[in-house]
Amino acid sequence: MALEEGVSRIISSLRRDPGALESVYISVIAFAGKAQVISPLVDLVSFYSPRLPIGGGTALGVALEVLMREIDTRLVKQTATVRGDWKPVIFLITDGQPTDNPQPMIQKWLKNYASGATIVAITLGSGADTNILHQLTPHVLLYEGSREEDFKQFIDWISRSISTQSQSVESNRGESIINLAKAGDALVLLDEKKPMVSDPNTVVLTGRCQKTHSPYLIKYTRIGTLKSIERFIQKPQYSLEGCFPVTESYFIWSSDFQEEQIDVHSLIGVPGCPYCGNLIAIALCGKCNKIMCINGEGEAICPWCKSQNDFVFSDSDANFDIGRGQG
Ligand SMILES: [Zn+2]
Ligand SMILES: [Zn+2]
Structure with a gap:
């Protein structure tokens, strides 16, 4: 019919x-x-x-x-x-x-x-x-x-x-x-919090600059895995494609930027902040778990939730996940 x-x-x-x-x-x-x-x-x-x-x-x-x-x-x-x-x-x-x-x-x-x-x-x-x-x-x-x-x-x-x-x-x-x-x-x-299709080949994360508070996108693309070594690699790996400034309107049109969880250990490469030049654009706020830029260890105020963070680098293999958006 x-x-x-x-x-x-x-x-x-x-x-x-x-x-x-x-x-x-x-x-x-x-x-x-x-x-x-x-x-x-x-x-x-x-x-x-x-x-x-x-x-x-x-x-x-x-x-x-x-x-x-x-x-x-x-x-x-x-x-x-x-x-x-x-x-x-x-x-x-x-x-x-x-x-x-x-x-x-x-x-x-x-x-x-x-x-x-x-x-x-x-x-x-x-x-x-x-x-x-x-x-x-x-x-x-x-x-x-x-x-x-x-x-x-x-x-x-x-x-x-x-x-x-x-x-x-x-x-x-x-x-x-x-x-x-x-x-x-x-x-x-359909629940807008659970997008129907997600591109399995890209990881898109949203962050904010600590200094300008402006938003950016960090994109990773999946690395092809040779069939012969597949059994040694448990999780798909993603390599850094870049970090790009976006306007606030990105958040209006993206209802789904805090979606699937992605293990940070799957991500290869650390982007710098496209606004202030800070070396690490993928630091996680300990309070709200959102992404911000930092320049190294030390105190920093989260541009998302305004809480104080004290960033210390560690060798520990703590497994933390970050929200994964859509491209
Ligand atoms: Zn910055
Ligand atoms: Zn925060």
Whole structure:
């Protein structure tokens, strides 16, 4: 069953729900290489199931732009005399990595629209960039069904979510949009703290300069291991690629920079600080466990948590782990 049939199925099941018939309005925006409104916002009775275009590409930025324009022009805003439309719920369904740069539109969405609308992002299969979707919304779901039955369950879940949401706004119950009961096994809520895919070949760590407090990224890449010596090396080894300054916005767009733990003994090479020239950009604060730059032994104040550290080098083989981010 294709998405097109999915839309028809959603509409026909909502039409059987008297509450939804009265209150639900639906619009369809399709996006591939470009984005367009396929079906402008109308009530359920007037809605005609559209033909969805097929095309290459995933223009997420353009899709958001079209969505925001639709919200501006079609939605009735609440005023002193007019009861406005309810907060719209947007089901954003995608299967690919954005082929445009969606960041400017994501920022615009977060700044002006996110508080007045709910996006439920659903990725079909594991090809989509879930980090980007998590920037847009905390509600990111993975659909990984393969059978016709899974797809029907998934589509029925969308219908049910729309109709319970319409009842909940009418009765002010404020029910959560994400209720995965009866959604089937094929639909999974993705936790942004646990990224779905992590690149096993790179380690990216974030640190801050002790003196300027500015952030930087330390990148390591995995060293290929000869099959013949694999049994002597228990853990993968990573060699230093470099240490790069980043702006504070890195933290806004990276929800996952404190992720998997990595054993420092797997890391080969010590970077210097790209800001102040301190020799060791990979010192760990004893209090918050975050990374900072130091120039050697002695006292230093952590740029993250402001606590005092007294760094002493030791030969001990103490095993400590540091958080590992995504590249
Ligand atoms: Zn520094
Ligand atoms: Zn600290």
